[in-house]
Amino acid sequence: MSADPTPSVSAEGAAQAPLLHALDVNKHYGGVKALTEASLEVGHGEVHGLIGENGSGKSTLLKILSGQTLPDEANVTLDGKPLPLGNPVRCLDAGIATVTQETTLVPELSVAENIVLGRRAIRRWWGVDRRASRQRAVEVLDRLDLRLNPRTPVKRLRPDERQMVEIARAISMDARVLILDEPTSSLTDEEVDSLFGVVTNLKAHGISTIFVSHRLKEVFHITDSLTVLRDGRTIAKEATADLDVDKLIALMVGRHMEQKTGGAPPAKLGKTRLSVSKLTVPGMIEDVSFEVASGEIVGFAGLIGAGRSELLQAIFGLHASAEGTIELDGANVWNRNPHQAMNNGFALVPADRKEEGLILPMSIRENLMIARTADSFRLRRPPLRREAEELDQVVGSLRVAGAKGRGGAPIASLSGGNQQKIVLAKWLAVDPKVILLDEPTRGVDVGAKDEIYEILDRLREGGPAILVSSSETPELLRLCDRIFVMFRGRIVTALAKDDASESAIAHYATGNN
Amino acid sequence: MVKQDDNGSAGDGRTRQLASNSLRTLTDASFLGVFLMLVVMFLYFTFTQSSFLTSGNITSLLTGVSILFVVSIGMTFAMLSGGIDLSVGSVLALSGILLGKLVVGGMPIGLAIFLTLVGGAVLGGLINGFFVGIVGLSFLVVTLGTNILFRGVVNLWSNSKTTQVISPFLETLAFENLLGVPISVWIMIGVFVVAFYVLRNTYFGRDVYAVGGNADAARLSGINVGRTILFVYAITGMLSALGGILQVARVGAASPLVGETIVFDATAAVLIGGTSFKGGSGGVVGTAVGVLFLGVLQNGLAVSGVQSFWQQVVTGAILVIAVLIETLRGREQVSIGRFRLRRPARARGG
Numbered sequence: 001m002s003a004d005p006t007p008s009v010s011a012e013g014a015a016q017a018p019l020l021h022a023l024d025v026n027k028h029y030g031g032v033k034a035l036t037e038a039s040l041e042v043g044h045g046e047v048h049g050l051i052g053e054n055g056s057g058k059s060t061l062l063k064i065l066s067g068q069t070l071p072d073e074a075n076v077t078l079d080g081k082p083l084p085l086g087n088p089v090r091c092l093d094a095g096i097a098t099v100t101q102e103t104t105l106v107p108e109l110s111v112a113e114n115i116v117l118g119r120r121a122i123r124r125w126w127g128v129d130r131r132a133s134r135q136r137a138v139e140v141l142d143r144l145d146l147r148l149n150p151r152t153p154v155k156r157l158r159p160d161e162r163q164m165v166e167i168a169r170a171i172s173m174d175a176r177v178l179i180l181d182e183p184t185s186s187l188t189d190e191e192v193d194s195l196f197g198v199v200t201n202l203k204a205h206g207i208s209t210i211f212v213s214h215r216l217k218e219v220f221h222i223t224d225s226l227t228v229l230r231d232g233r234t235i236a237k238e239a240t241a242d243l244d245v246d247k248l249i250a251l252m253v254g255r256h257m258e259q260k261t262g263g264a265p266p267a268k269l270g271k272t273r274l275s276v277s278k279l280t281v282p283g284m285i286e287d288v289s290f291e292v293a294s295g296e297i298v299g300f301a302g303l304i305g306a307g308r309s310e311l312l313q314a315i316f317g318l319h320a321s322a323e324g325t326i327e328l329d330g331a332n333v334w335n336r337n338p339h340q341a342m343n344n345g346f347a348l349v350p351a352d353r354k355e356e357g358l359i360l361p362m363s364i365r366e367n368l369m370i371a372r373t374a375d376s377f378r379l380r381r382p383p384l385r386r387e388a389e390e391l392d393q394v395v396g397s398l399r400v401a402g403a404k405g406r407g408g409a410p411i412a413s414l415s416g417g418n419q420q421k422i423v424l425a426k427w428l429a430v431d432p433k434v435i436l437l438d439e440p441t442r443g444v445d446v447g448a449k450d451e452i453y454e455i456l457d458r459l460r461e462g463g464p465a466i467l468v469s470s471s472e473t474p475e476l477l478r479l480c481d482r483i484f485v486m487f488r489g490r491i492v493t494a495l496a497k498d499d500a501s502e503s504a505i506a507h508y509a510t511g512n513n
Numbered sequence: 514m515v516k517q518d519d520n521g522s523a524g525d526g527r528t529r530q531l532a533s534n535s536l537r538t539l540t541d542a543s544f545l546g547v548f549l550m551l552v553v554m555f556l557y558f559t560f561t562q563s564s565f566l567t568s569g570n571i572t573s574l575l576t577g578v579s580i581l582f583v584v585s586i587g588m589t590f591a592m593l594s595g596g597i598d599l600s601v602g603s604v605l606a607l608s609g610i611l612l613g614k615l616v617v618g619g620m621p622i623g624l625a626i627f628l629t630l631v632g633g634a635v636l637g638g639l640i641n642g643f644f645v646g647i648v649g650l651s652f653l654v655v656t657l658g659t660n661i662l663f664r665g666v667v668n669l670w671s672n673s674k675t676t677q678v679i680s681p682f683l684e685t686l687a688f689e690n691l692l693g694v695p696i697s698v699w700i701m702i703g704v705f706v707v708a709f710y711v712l713r714n715t716y717f718g719r720d721v722y723a724v725g726g727n728a729d730a731a732r733l734s735g736i737n738v739g740r741t742i743l744f745v746y747a748i749t750g751m752l753s754a755l756g757g758i759l760q761v762a763r764v765g766a767a768s769p770l771v772g773e774t775i776v777f778d779a780t781a782a783v784l785i786g787g788t789s790f791k792g793g794s795g796g797v798v799g800t801a802v803g804v805l806f807l808g809v810l811q812n813g814l815a816v817s818g819v820q821s822f823w824q825q826v827v828t829g830a831i832l833v834i835a836v837l838i839e840t841l842r843g844r845e846q847v848s849i850g851r852f853r854l855r856r857p858a859r860a861r862g863g
Contacts, residue, residue, distance in 0.1 A: 342735040359726040374735035378717040
């Protein structure tokens with residue numbers, strides 16, 4: 001571990017001091033400031049909401065509190081004592097426990113075994129003291145009023161029940177502050193209710209909860225007070241009762257709010273190119289219907305898990321259980337796999353460039369040509385000279401820095417933004433009629449972002465239907481003629497360019513109608 | 514998209530690019546270290562053992578590795594695609610038995626050899642390749658299973674007995690020279706050249722690297738991943754069958770006991786030659802170096818009168834070191850046990 005400044009001890013310790021008190025938290029990654037003098041106060045037995053848009057610094061702050069990330073500078077005390085920052089084990093010992101969406105339970109072990117997993121107290125020289133461990137687990141389950149059979153293997157539990165086991169595990173380790181990071185995103189309504197029952201119960205035992213959720217309805221339902229983060233700063237600390245949805249969205253969105261659409265020229269839209277009706281993927285997308293005109297860019301907004309990515313994937317033939325109808329230029333098409341989708345004129349730029357977009361060990365040229373040549377006779381010799389020409393052409397028109405004349409260089413030698421341009425160019429080479437883009441500028445620097453937007457603007461002229469899914473609302477406002485907002489697998493509203501704003505999108509995306 | 518480029522600098526770039534393409538096999542050569550060791554070892558044996566660098570010894574060295582060579586080239590395809598074929602030894606033995614039955618049954622030798630090669634391709638492609646590529650089962654489980662299964666068929670079919678196979682043509686194949694070079698060495702060279710060409714100069718070769726490099730991205734780019742894997746295992750099977758044919762030719766008999774350990778040597782040769790265990794990088798040049806490394810080591814130690822077990826010790830050590838180097842190169846954070854050699858690059862958060 002490198003020697004970073006140790007947090008100075010705050011010598012307050014007054015009777016009414018908050019249980020968890022974080023002050024002046026600064027953290028940067030490279031040249032980017034993730035947190036600037038952020039602060040957070042959580043009182044005894046309080047349910048405290050931590051609210052902010054994507055990239056506002058929430059997850060960084062949570063990582064600092066749980067010891068996973070060392071801040072540049074911070075003053076964090078728990079019950080008056082400084083928190084051992086940068087050490088996840090000691091933060092846990094000090095009483096801060098985190099429960100995330102991905103459970104860290106062992107599916108084959110029972111509820112009781114999972115609750116006491118890894119605890120020294122129940123180890124005996126011959127192994128694990130089963131009776132003692134079950135007893136401890138039952139104590140905790142009783143205390144939280146959880147009706148779970150301690151002998152049931154965790155793999156047979158519902159998602160909410162698994163989360164409760166995680167909470168029970170945290171409590172059994174004497175957690176004083178429980179961080180619930182997006183706990184409801186994979187739960188049904190009833191499951192959310194039962195989870196909230198547990199949270200209320202914790203409150204009665206004097207255990208504080210930090211509740212992180214994008215679903216504002218739930219935030220208003222369960223929290224006592226709120227901290228709003230924006231661009232790495234603490235913007236507001238309020239009692240929940242003093243706020244309403246619109247005020248809260250205004251706080252979250254802040255200065256962006258009135259910043260409306262960007263420089264995209266009003267599109268000359270053609271005839272309906274793509275028509276999707278009653279598209280359903282069980283458990284992911286419910287009855288989605290929409291139309292996209294030739295030359296139109298439509299956006300899909302929504303929280304993570306709202307079904308945006310799955311919608312694009314389903315259109316591209318990646319979900320075997322998808323049902324519905326898709327019409328392209330009035331003719332029925334149905335993509336059963338990516339190869340067929342490509343031949344039908346569809347292209348997908350996936351969200352995860354490194355995992356799904358590129359073949360990292362291969363060269364720039366090979367990555368560029370892969371889709372275009374997917375139907376060539378396989379024993380043919382790739383025409384290297386023509387490929388080199390084509391690469392130089394693409395590189396020139398898309399301004400891919402560092403790729404001219406270097407087709408044989410590994411794709412990994414390009415920067416993120418230029419890699420993304422190659423992924424885009426790979427599909428433009430097949431001249432698609434429908435372009436599906438999932439997070440088109442994720443991990444791309446600001447300059448390259450604008451260039452990608454301009455490329456998409458120019459693409460309209462060729463008349464494809466362009467569908468963009470993004471978690472960055474300003475991006476959608478910049479690009480799209482219309483924005484569909486999704487919530488839990490459904491399109492809840494369609495906003496025309498002039499009606500769309502960050503606050504309107506945030507309003508619908510968080511489950512308000 | 515196709516517009517004629519009109520400035521001169523593009524021409525330069527093109528030449529550079531073509532040059533870099535042909536140089537690529539050499540420059541990103543992960544086998545360079547092993548190649549240097551091969552050269553050093555070769556020189557060492559040349560200067561210390563007068564009987565090492567003689568035409569007779571080099572001929573026996575090369576003919577001695579010919580079976581391992583063709584099987585390793587086949588294994589290279591499987592490993593480049595991100596898999597492995599554990600059944601090469603059993604396919605080799607089964608092909609030998611098949612060839613023996615056909616020849617003893619009176620079939621013309623040319624047709625018998627052809628059918629044996631087809632048989633190997635069918636065993637590899639339609640069984641291993643089908644289950645791995647089309648059905649999507651684990652390559653380890655499938656080829657481990659078929660290795661046992663094929664070996665069982667070998668023993669049943671041959672009654673666990675070695676059959677003599679008399680064929681002048683096979684004898685020529687094993688023991689005659691062409692232009693002063695043993696025919697089995699010509700076969701090695703031929704297999705190498707074709708494999709190199711297919712991997713570097715065809716769309717299929719690109720598919721193999723793409724599937725091994727990132728199967729998801731390849732599928733999303735419209736590549737038929739299942740079909741590619743099927744053909745890869747067919748090639749591995751066919752080259753194992755070629756190994757079986759060479760084996761029968763050399764011994765003059767079809768034995769059910771052959772090829773039981775060749776899978777280890779072939780895998781070692783491919784890995785020593787720098788092909789990634791994860792697939793997607795490496796190639797047959799490295800494999801050729803790997804096989805020659807094993808061959809020179811074994812031959813040199815034998816000529817020096819050193820116990821042959823030392824060969825195992827050195828091979829094993831080199832293998833682990835080669836894989837260690839590859840792993841360390843691919844890692845951002847290098848830690849061996851508790852010792853961290855370089856600080857991790859922290860991931861960006863938001």
